[in-house]
Amino acid sequence: MFQKADAYEAFMGRYSRSLAPEFARAARTKVRDPGEDIVAAYRALGIRLSRPPAGKAGDSHGATAVLWQVAGIGAKPFDWPRPDGQPIDSESWSSPSRLVASLSVHRDLAGGWWPNHGIRYPKPASWLPARTVRFDALVDHMSRLVLHQPASKRLVKACCEATGCKPRERITREHGLVRWGMPRLLTTLLDSPDFMTR
């Protein structure tokens, strides 16, 4: 379902950009609010949630914990105390504490560390498009899946810095990146300006 939605979004993006330059200029100018950040991260990473048990037993399940995550970033749905509604402008969601909280959630999801009940994270090797792939091609592949666009040179550079990989390095299932370094690569994508905006 996520992939279909992503494909639809990508199609609509191309479609709308072909319609008018105003659409194209409007992309990536709005900061994602906490709810958008969380939903986009779960979708982009292909995380699956199962139905939590009723009552307290369900509190630690992903489907419930997602509420604590979004609250940590700054706004649980329907929790804004004032009648004027929670802010939807970019400035309000551009605070350092929001960034620290978002980066923390991204790291937990990228590593599959928390939530850890009632939730299924894709295996690191599942991100490989082929048995062997160059690192820069892998970043480009993942950028298309997570950010819905080809990888920029800047993104490849940032991913190299985060992981210690060289652009032409050959990545296989046995490579350290797949065995233990994938969280760093994924969180680099999630922590990028292209992910944090829409």
Add this chain to the structure above:
Amino acid sequence: MDSLTSAAPQPCGAEFAAVSRRGLFTGAVALAGATTLVGSAAVTASAASVIPAPSVLVVLSLRGAADGLSLVVPHADPVYYSARPRIAVPADRLLAKDGMFGLHPELAPLLPMWDAGRVAAVHATGLPAPNRSHFAAMEEVEDADPGSVARSGWLNRLIGTAPGRSPLQGFNMSGGVTPTSLFGPEPTMSASEVDEVALPGEDEWDHGERRRSLRTLWDHDRSPLGRAMRSTYEAVDTFGPAKAAADTSSSYPDTDLGRALAEVARAIRGDVGIEVFTVDQGDWDMHAGLGSADNGWMVNNVRELAGAVAAFLGDLGDQAGKVTLVTISEFGRRVVENASQGLDHGYGNVMLLAGAGVRGGRYYGSWPGLRADGDADLLVTTDYRSVLAEVVGTRFGASTATVFPRFSPSSVGVMTSL
């Protein structure tokens, strides 16, 4: 008030700094930098962010509308005992009694500081008109700018009067959503503990790669979010001394408020330039089963409050001379107890003040007298903003007209002037 002066000396230098930081140097760009070593990354932070705060204000919100008539009991008002036959606190149990008032017995941990002139109470405070909705009253109290549609709380306006835009000037130690009082255009931090103020990914296995990677992604970004990312590096790097400060939480009561105030004290002892902290204590909405003076809900909540605040005031080290704590609650409760041994939403309330600049050991405010009809409220004789304005004016040298627009404060006398 001599006892206060000797208990909490205020060096002239600190006072001058309080004024000069806002007055003389407002808008000046600090040129010097300070190099901090955090983990393996040496970072230069702007000097504006590492100027120690000349004064620190801790605003402790008693969420749910605390009953001020239980916290500070008007034992000499005859209506108090007739209106509360089952839940009143007997006069012979009260502490620090004067001719009219006495403290709830569970405030005992604060008594030494009360006697030393470091803790005071202002009674019959509140909004200019009753508002019995928790959310609406909290918003009104914390926005403190009635009629304005600006999304800016009084504490955000207060830190806005200081130069620099370090997000460390205002800190919400309740974590999550910033309270209305601190919300606004000035950047602030929110975390439930000191150690949360870190850049996720800069862990023990990281040797600067994470920061390099983030800078590659963000340094060119001129948007508000890009600016916030740079501000985050600064906040995290500047926060090092707070993390290095000793964790003394074991000397606090093992309660939510105890843990939160232990973290506040640790950040204060780190002296990283935080001027304003917000902390919450919940569960004051006692409609039913409030308990007696011996046990129950009220006793437990007051015990948590007093134990945590007393531990906090004793844990400030060499920073004690600049830290002021104020309690505030969105409204008070009815004079007359209800059929469920509880109290419904009322109006006037008490505010407690402790620490630097407080002329303590006394009760302030003008007592309106209680009435005993079913819907009777404690009336408000002191606008809560007058109390806060006095703190803001004396401790921060800030313009009270900026912090509390369109409000003319009246003198309360609870703070010593600079």
